[in-house]
Amino acid sequence: MRRVFLSVSAVTLGTLLGCASLSAQAAEPLKLAVDIPFEPFEYRLPDGTLTGFEVELGEEVCRRIERECEWVEQTWDGIIPGLLARKYDAVMSSMAITEERRQQVLFSDPYYSNPSVWVTRRGEEIDVADEASLEGLTVGVQRGTIRDRFITDTYGERMEVRRYATAEDLALDVKTGRLDSAFMYYPLALSNLGVDAADSDVVVSSELIREPKSYFGYGVAVAFRPRDEDLAEQFNAALAEIKADGTYDTLMTKYVDYDIKI
Known part of the structure; x- marks a missing residue:
């Protein structure tokens, strides 16, 4: 009987530790990489505040998935290497989906297109x-x-x-x-x-x-490490909600006066 009790206790402890690990991970800020300035999508105001269409969109996604956003500045030529090196959790910086990049990263659903x-x-x-x-x-x-x-x-x-x-x-x-x-x-x-x-x-x-697609891609999306499928799915669900309830259109018209929808 004592042996069975120990086994059950070990399983319970393992479950609790696993849940605690997931909770701790969820509590950590979600680090999003951005190459600035790229007005009107990401740039700094004179007081140093980071803003722009993608910044506000990213903050709204984080709010809906109940994570705190932390923006990490990264120059463009090192932005994918930085993601793969775990310097941040995702890239939300006007990255076009291309076949070449698909070999390195996992993309969210596209959320805008630019010429x-x-x-x-x-x-x-x-x-x-x-x-x-x-x-x-x-x-x-x-x-x-x-x-x-x-x-x-x-x-x-x-x-x-x-x-x-x-x-x-x-x-x-x-x-x-x-x-x-x-x-x-x-x-x-x-x-x-x-x-x-x-x-x-x-x-x-x-x-x-905007053509050919082989060069200019299939829209702009968030880039993740290939193993982070759960995080990508959370972003996709939040982005779909944001588009459906009109928040996307409000942000788009705030920052651009031409159509960027995809």
Whole structure:
């Protein structure tokens, strides 16, 4: 009889310890990586407060899954390695779903889509459809992005490709004429270069580009480590609720004036 009692006690203790471990894990802040600034999706206000469409969306997801959010700043070229090295729990920083990235990370359902554009200085517009006219020109891209890969593969033999660590450095060289053109995310062209403004020195030289999917992906999503399927499912459920009850539309119209729905 004593032997049976000990066995049952051991099982009970193990169950309690397992529950305690899960509770402790749930109580820990959920660390979300972000590369800033990327206005209007993630950026800092003058007082240092982190804000933006994705930041508010992430905070709302955390509220609904009853976790505290902790935002971790990480430069883009190290953002997936940092995730795999467990520096944070997920990446919520406008990461497009691509087949190449699917080999490394687990994605949530997509929650928005954004186009890319060619930009040039006013009066120096280029015709990207005329590839021969691009011969010998310089184009800037942010290093490690899907735009970097697209430009390298598609135009690398015709144009000199210059890669930049940040969007700010890229924008500066466009403004000062050190580049003939740049290929960048449309929202970055808006926030960093003011391309829609009538008095802007930099203008859009192409239509809004979302194809081919093999380069530009299947929408933006949260990235997780492959084993964190439960966390991804929690995010998917929360994102579905946020879209269904109108919270998503409220946040979208607060930060952007063009359609980013997918």
